[in-house]
Amino acid sequence: MTAVHQFVPALLPRDATGDHTLALRDALRSVGWESDIYVEAAHDELQHEAAYFEEYPSRAHPDDVLLYQLGTSSPVADFLLGRDESLVLDYHNVTPESFYAGWEEHTTAKVALARRQVAALAPRAVLGIADSAFNADELAALGCPATEVVPILVDLETGSDMVDRAERDRLAARHGDATVLLFVGRISPNKSHEDLVEALWVYRRLYDPSARLHLVGPTVTPDYAAAVFAFADELGVGDAVVHGEGLTAGELAAWYEDADVFVCLSRHEGFCIPLLEAMRAGTPIVALDAGAVGETLADAGLLLPTARPATVAAAVDRVHRDQELAERLVASGHRRLGDFAPARTRARFVEVLGRVAGADRVVA
Amino acid sequence: MPTSSPTPSSLTPDAPVPDGGAAADTAARVRYLDEVMAEIDAEVRRRRASGDLPAGLEAELDELFLEFSPVGLQGRARLRETLSLVDGSAYVDIAVPTASNKAVGSYVKRLIRKGLGWYMNFVVAQIVKFAWSVSRMFHVVVDHIEDLEAAVETHRSPDLPADTVPVAGPGPAWWAAAAVEALRDVHDRVLVADCGDGALLDTLAAAGVDAYGVDPSDLVLEPALARGLDVRAEGIVAHLDVVAAEALGGVVLTGSLQWLRPNERERLLDLAASRLAVGGTLVLHSTTPEGWAASVTPVVRDLAPGRPLHAETWAHLLGSHGFAVAQPVRGGADHTLAHVGADASDAATVNAAIDALNDLLLGPTEYLVVATRER
Known part of the structure; x- marks a missing residue:
């Protein structure tokens, strides 16, 4: 029987990689393949879904395909380097260490190790699956013999109706008519939150003095987060920068809608999943053309060539003021979401992995 | 009150609202967004020209943020400041906070703190002793480094006579078009070193390039400031020191580049390479060593801290810093000697000598090197 087993450093609930891994496992099982998940660590809620990776050798079969969900450093990488089964990488990208240098040495060291592991694994893999052409290019440059672009499995079909109304009303009551800029993503140097603060400052100076910036995401680099908020205070916009953390799905949907x-x-x-979440929420998007943002966004937002605050502020003002433009962007977003429909992505995974596994079954 | 920018009425009013995935609709959407972006760009220029966004304001914002970043990110690591952080964190407080949301919680915490005090004191005393030993060692190292820096400073070259120090001229001439062509497709910001009166910035802006400039001389910047250009009175090395990694899409190096000491030149190359994004473009303009030697006084020739390099040397240096270098373009004043007529006596011998002279000493006196950061 065709068997594609996944390895992932950490299996976490309400986490993009965790959700992707579980959804992919279910998709592979649904076409009759064997598929288990092996981890270095799993959250208590998901302990029953996975086995410790060092248990795999006792269950191994030479025809197995091992699929590594690669997005951080882990001993799992070294373990897989020592295995003879066919290895496929599902690459979600590792932020270059240069972004963390000077901010957090342990994170710098961790991502540097992760990138060394990617470099070691890429030539060893029979296939690299990447959720963007940007990631696929990185794998190919590291010597991966073949790559395929398949988006991450993200459930965007359910949940649009789960907006926490009380949370949305609370937010609306707090800011009244002020323009609200939103960014969702962990507070980390590669996300350039300081550029968002600068843009807010210029936007308030030129267009709407009461505008606010809502930042949603975990603080993974505390020194950087502290610097961003201190910077906002120094510019006199500290009260207008609001941080949301640990939100439920309904609350997050409310922040998007607000x-x-x-x-x-x-x-x-x-890849940038929050772009898809904004599309789903019908929130028009302004984004810097960097990394894979351009290809994920396509024409579903205003793609800026620069993050200079004057340009960002002018773009935000335009989108906010020009109803027709906003409606077009939202309509394009809804169209773009169709490209990431889970059913389509599941079929692509089965097709691509089936070629490696020599399976003739395709998803119904 | 918010001020409003021009209305979007200039956009094609009858552009079709996309309603499908057809190629024509996609093209129309892309065209529409291009028009919007062009209007946003015009709005930014209008704001800058009107004084709503004073020149240098955005760069000041970037610098301000750096003040909140770890010491090591603020250009040269400031050893004394870093050392004070080490000193500050070498103290370990054993008085664990005992506040609690629950009344009994605070009591229990105080009890634990009191009970463990003898143990914590013993451990913490050793940790503090270790930390202070490390801190003392760093103080000795920093003292030593500062002594070395002072010694190196005494070995500096004597200053040139003030009237011989080069300033950027009224603007680029023959090489402006080639520079603009190389930078035309750069999307991120382009930095022009020794930008002088901003002539190249004007040309780049006209080509749709988002460029700003630095120049160490306040005086030569005045015309650029008067036109509202984004320029700053700063040397290129000092400026690149505070620019974030991979923040620039292009860098134009000219002017004082030709006078740098070898260590400064190496520093400039390191900075330019790290501040440029991968795929970014570096444009380098210089006089040839021969052209320079012929154009300056003997005093300048003897005392100048550095000398212009040949284009081939720059290509080699840039290659070693991760750049792919295109074939240099030569131009500027051309001192090439013409051949004598064939009917002149000993024409062949004289022309051979002229060719040798042209190859060795004469020919175009400037060149332009375009390089792309590869890694």
Whole structure:
């Protein structure tokens, strides 16, 4: 029987890689393949879904395909380098260490190790699956013999109706008529939150003095987050920068719906799921053309060549003020979401992995 | 009150609202977004020209953020400041906070703190002793480094006579078009070193390139400031020191580049390479060593801290810093000697000598090197 087993450093609930891994496991099982998940660590809620990776050798079969969900450093990488089964990488990108240098040495060391592991694994893999051409190019440059672009499995079909109304009303009551700029993503140097603060400052100076910036995401680099908020205070916009963390799905949906414009100025993104979430919420998007942002967004937002605050502020003002433009962007977003429909992505995974596994079954 | 920018009425009013995935609709959407982006660009220029966005304001914002970043990110690592952080964190407080949301919680915490005090004191005393030993060692190292820096400073070259220090001229001439062509498709910001009166910035802006400039001389910048250009009175090395990694799409190096000491030149190359994004473009303009030697006084020739390099040397240096270098373009004043007529006596011998002279000493006196950061 065809068997494609996944390895992932950490299996976490409400996490993009975790959700992707579980959804892919279910998709592979649904076409009759064997598919289990092996991890270095799993959250308590998901312990029953996975086995410790060192248990795999006792269950191994020479025809197995091992699919590694690669997005961080892990001993799992070294373990897979020592295996003889066919190895496929599902690459979600690792942020280059240069973004963390000077901010957090342990994170710098961790991502540097992860990128060394990618470099070691890429030539060893029979196939690299990447959720963007940007990521696929990285794999190919590292010597991966073949690559395929298949988006990450993200459930965007359910949940649009789960907006937490009370949360949305609370947000609306707090900011009144002020323009709300939103960004969702972990607070980390490669996301360039300082550029968002600068853009807010210029936007308030030129267009709407009461505008606010809503930042949603975990603080993974505390020194950087502290610098961003101190910077906002220094500019006199500290009260207008609001941080949301640990939100439920309904609350997150409310923050999207409450925002006037979703603004992404990340300098390095391997895919950028929040762009899809903004499309689903019908929030028009303004984004810096960096990393994989351009290809994920396509024509579903205003793609900026620069993150200079004057340009960002002018773009936000235009989207906010020009109803027709906003409606066109939202319509393009809804169209673009169709390209990432889970059913289509599941079929692509089965097709691509089936070629490696020599399976003739395709998804119904 | 918010001020409003021009209305979008200039956009094609009858552009079709996309309603499908057809290629024509996609093209129409792309065209529409291009028009919007052009209007946004015009709006930014209008704001800058009107004084709403004073020149240099955005760069000041970037610098301000750096003040909140770790010390090591602010250009040269400031050893003394870093050392004070080490000193500050070498102290370990054993008085664990005992505040609690629950009344009994605070009591229990105080009890634990009191109970463990003897143990914590013993451990913490050793940790603090270790930390202070490390800190003392760093103080010795920093003292030593500062002594070395002072010694190196005494070995500096004597200053040139003030009237011989080069300033950027009224603007680029023959090489402006080639520079603009090389930078035309750069999307991120382009930095022009020694930008002088901003002539090249004007040309780049006209080509749709988002460029700004630095120049160490306040005086030569005045015309650029008067036109509202984004320029700053700063040397190129000092400026690149505070620019974030991979933040620039292009860099134009000219002017003082030709006078740098070898260590400064190496520093400039390191900075330019790290501040340019991968795929970014570096444009380098210089006089040839021969052209320079012929154009300056003996005093300048003897005392100049550095000398212009040949185009081939720059290509070699840039290659070693991760750049792919295109064939240099030569131009500027051409001192090539013409051949004598064939009917002149000993024409062949004289022309051979002229060719040798042209190859060795004469010919175009400037060149342009375009390089792309590969890694």
